Amino acid sequence: MKKSEGELTWKDLEIGAIVTEPGSTREYRTGDWRSQVPRYDFTKCIKCGLCQLYCPEGCIRENAEGYFQANLFWCKGCGICAKECLTGVIYMAEEEE
Amino acid sequence: MGERIGIEVSLAIAEAAKMANVDVIAAYPITPQTHIVEHLAELVASGEMDAEYILAESEHSAMSACLGSSAVGARTFTATAGQGLELMHEVLYVASAMRLPVVMAVANRALSSPLNVWGDQSDLMAVRDTGWIQIICENGQEAFDHTLCAFRIAEDQRVLLPVMIHTDGFYLTHVVEPIEFPKQDEVDRFLPPYQYPLPLDPDKPVTMGAFAPPILYSEAKKAQEVNIRASKKIILDHWAEFGKAFGRHYHPIEQYRTEGSKTLLMTLGSFGETAMTAVDKMRNEGKDVGLLKLRLWRPFPFEELRQAVGNAEVLIVVDRALSFGGPGGPAYSEVRSALYSKKKRPRIVGFIGGLGGRDITVAEFEGMVKRGVEMVKAGSEQEFEMFGVRE
Numbered sequence: 001m002k003k004s005e006g007e008l009t010w011k012d013l014e015i016g017a018i019v020t021e022p023g024s025t026r027e028y029r030t031g032d033w034r035s036q037v038p039r040y041d042f043t044k045c046i047k048c049g050l051c052q053l054y055c056p057e058g059c060i061r062e063n064a065e066g067y068f069q070a071n072l073f074w075c076k077g078c079g080i081c082a083k084e085c086l087t088g089v090i091y092m093a094e095e096e097e
Numbered sequence: 098m099g100e101r102i103g104i105e106v107s108l109a110i111a112e113a114a115k116m117a118n119v120d121v122i123a124a125y126p127i128t129p130q131t132h133i134v135e136h137l138a139e140l141v142a143s144g145e146m147d148a149e150y151i152l153a154e155s156e157h158s159a160m161s162a163c164l165g166s167s168a169v170g171a172r173t174f175t176a177t178a179g180q181g182l183e184l185m186h187e188v189l190y191v192a193s194a195m196r197l198p199v200v201m202a203v204a205n206r207a208l209s210s211p212l213n214v215w216g217d218q219s220d221l222m223a224v225r226d227t228g229w230i231q232i233i234c235e236n237g238q239e240a241f242d243h244t245l246c247a248f249r250i251a252e253d254q255r256v257l258l259p260v261m262i263h264t265d266g267f268y269l270t271h272v273v274e275p276i277e278f279p280k281q282d283e284v285d286r287f288l289p290p291y292q293y294p295l296p297l298d299p300d301k302p303v304t305m306g307a308f309a310p311p312i313l314y315s316e317a318k319k320a321q322e323v324n325i326r327a328s329k330k331i332i333l334d335h336w337a338e339f340g341k342a343f344g345r346h347y348h349p350i351e352q353y354r355t356e357g358s359k360t361l362l363m364t365l366g367s368f369g370e371t372a373m374t375a376v377d378k379m380r381n382e383g384k385d386v387g388l389l390k391l392r393l394w395r396p397f398p399f400e401e402l403r404q405a406v407g408n409a410e411v412l413i414v415v416d417r418a419l420s421f422g423g424p425g426g427p428a429y430s431e432v433r434s435a436l437y438s439k440k441k442r443p444r445i446v447g448f449i450g451g452l453g454g455r456d457i458t459v460a461e462f463e464g465m466v467k468r469g470v471e472m473v474k475a476g477s478e479q480e481f482e483m484f485g486v487r488e
């Protein structure tokens with residue numbers, strides 16, 4: 001987006017607050033809704049990718065080593081990945097940010 | 098010019114939608130509006146009208162379908178009344194905030210309970226803050242004319258707002274009136290084709306009705322408020338153009354025999370006709386009484402009201418709706434608020450009458466004027482009075 005949400009004035013909005021820029025939701029930080037944060041013990045990880053399939057936010061991606069990890073800009077800390085993980089890699093910790 | 102035809106007002110409203118070349122009608126029948134959508138259904142079924150007719154399963158769905166069709170750039174019309182208007186209530190806010198120029202005829206009706214299908218303006222007042230442009234008609238000709246005008250106003254690229262045309266249930270919807278119909282080519286000249294600037298289009302995708310977090314919601318509301326306020330001047334321009342084209346001229350506040358009036362009566366809708374007769378009678382008896390008729394309810398015509406009130410000393414506002422436990426009739430309290438900043442303002446008295454199909458007769462209008470002037474003379478601080486209720 002050309003302007004961030006906080007910079008947009010009422011005059012900048014399209015009629016009816018229509019969104020004309022595709023994918024602009026990516027700019028919206030939902031990570032700050034989080035009260036719990038996922039932590040990982042990758043020694044147990046079998047790289048099955050189940051957590052990625054279950055993540056309702058769609059914010060889990062494979063990292064350079066092939067492990068699956070949530071992007072904390074969007075992760076709302078719902079804990080579904082931790083619940084679904086077959087080998088107990090993921091556990092939820094108190095968010096302290 | 099066109100032709101004068103004796104026709105039921107509901108059917109005339111439907112014919113206006115037909116002449117406006119409406120593309121989509123999504124509706125659900127409800128008394129006293131049923132004849133409007135029934136006639137449109139007949140026109141579409143017989144092939145006289147080239148439009149999609151969606152019979153929805155409720156008014157909530159009808160208005161939701163209207164949003165969709167308006168958003169793809171189809172000229173959209175619907176009609177409802179009373180409980181039906183209430184059932185679509187939440188969707189009304191969406192229509193105005195999304196700036197979709199749906200036109201809706203409302204056959205004003207009382208609200209339950211007790212169940213009452215007859216005319217009053219409780220439904221009209223309940224949707225006051227929905228962000229729609231709201232125009233109130235006094236007779237069948239006006240209902241026809243304002244339905245036509247509504248499309249031109251709503252679809253103006255500077256406006257793009259939904260418009261409600263309020264017509265008193267039964268008092269107007271079910272009477273046969275001589276109504277002047279323009280010729281189709283005159284209507285076509287008056288009403289340019291509808292083009293929505295950012296329609297739903299697979300080749301150019303947009304997101305409509307997305308959410309706005311606290312950091313954006315206020316900006317969206319400010320934009321909406323600035324827009325509807327600015328629409329007043331454009332509405333007046335279109336009415337002026339209508340006047341030039343068809344010879345009937347409309348104003349936000351219609352004035353009847355107000356020259357030098359010390360006492361003014363104010364009505365909304367069809368009751369203005371009876372009030373005119375009452376004013377004539379009182380004028381003939383030498384009383385300086387005039388009549389104001391509020392046509393443009395939203396955006397509210399503040400300047401025009403202040404001007405119309407002039408140097409009157411007593412203003413009597415007659416509402417056909419109640420704000421329970423509140424400051425009186427909704428029109429009364431708004432008029433009082435609008436005149437508060439005026440240095441020299443009249444004393445304002447509110448009456449509530451004509452509820453649920455109860456008539457207000459000529460004699461009762463005279464009675465209201467007499468009682469109102471008495472209340473002012475006595476220095477009454479009473480907020481308002483329900484008129485003609487048996488004790």
